[in-house]
Amino acid sequence: DGGITQSPKYLFRKEGQNVTLSCEQNLNHDAMYWYRQDPGQGLRLIYYSQIVNDFQKGDIAEGYSVSREKKESFPLTVTSAQKNPTAFYLCASSIASPNTGELFFGEGSRLTVL
Amino acid sequence: GNSVTQMEGPVTLSEEAFLTINCTYTATGYPSLFWYVQYPGEGLQLLLKATKADDKGSNKGFEATYRKETTSFHLEKGSVQVSDSAVYFCALPYSSASKIIFGSGTRLSIRP
Numbered sequence: 001d002g003g004i005t006q007s008p009k010y011l012f013r014k015e016g017q018n019v020t021l022s023c024e025q026n027l028n029h030d031a032m033y034w035y036r037q038d039p040g041q042g043l044r045l046i047y048y049s050q051i052v053n054d055f056q057k058g059d060i061a062e063g064y065s066v067s068r069e070k071k072e073s074f075p076l077t078v079t080s081a082q083k084n085p086t087a088f089y090l091c092a093s094s095i096a097s098p099n100t101g102e103l104f105f106g107e108g109s110r111l112t113v114l
Numbered sequence: 115g116n117s118v119t120q121m122e123g124p125v126t127l128s129e130e131a132f133l134t135i136n137c138t139y140t141a142t143g144y145p146s147l148f149w150y151v152q153y154p155g156e157g158l159q160l161l162l163k164a165t166k167a168d169d170k171g172s173n174k175g176f177e178a179t180y181r182k183e184t185t186s187f188h189l190e191k192g193s194v195q196v197s198d199s200a201v202y203f204c205a206l207p208y209s210s211a212s213k214i215i216f217g218s219g220t221r222l223s224i225r226p
Contacts, residue, residue, distance in 0.1 A: 006157075042203065042216045042218040043203070043216040048213050103160070103214060106157050
C-alpha cells in the first residue's frame, strides 16, 4: 500500500547527541515536509522540500538539518544545538503544490531527551 | 501573509450532541481550505476540503462551508460519536502555496 513510513516510532536521546529520524514515501510525491508538534500546540514547520536536492527552512529550522538525495526519502537530524528537542515529529508529503492537493502524514516519531 | 485562527479547546460533548468548531482565516485571494483530524497516537489525515468560495466540504458526517464574507470555515457535525474524539486542525496554504499552515488544533472529547 502507498503511504509514508516514519521510524523509529519512539526514540530516546541523551543530551548532546544528534539523532536522525527517517521518513520514506512511496506515493511518488515531489514535496515533503517536517513538522514539530508540542502538547497543546499546533504544528510548526521545520523544513520542507519541493524537489530532490532542494529544501527550504520553515519557521523553526534552528537546531535541525535535512537532506533530500532521493525523491522517496527526507530524513531529519535533530542536532545537539536544538535547545528543546523533546516533541512529536511528523513527516508529510504532497503533490508539488499543496494548494490543490492534500498532505499525507506518517504516524509520527516521538523523541524524548533524557 | 495567510493565517488561520482556530477555536481553543478542549471541547467536551455528550454523544449525539451537535458540534461546531470555529475557524477563521486571513488570506490573499481565495486559497483552498482544509480540516485535518488527528486520532490519538497517529499522524494527521485530511478530513475535508473546499477549493473555492461557497463550496461545502463534507466527509464522515462532518461539513464545513467556505464563507468569504465572514472569512470562516467552521466545522460542524449534527450528531457526534465517541469515535469522533480527536484533535481537529484547520489549515490553509501559505501565500506562496508551497506549504500549508495549521491552526493550533481543537481537542474534542465525546462522552458516551
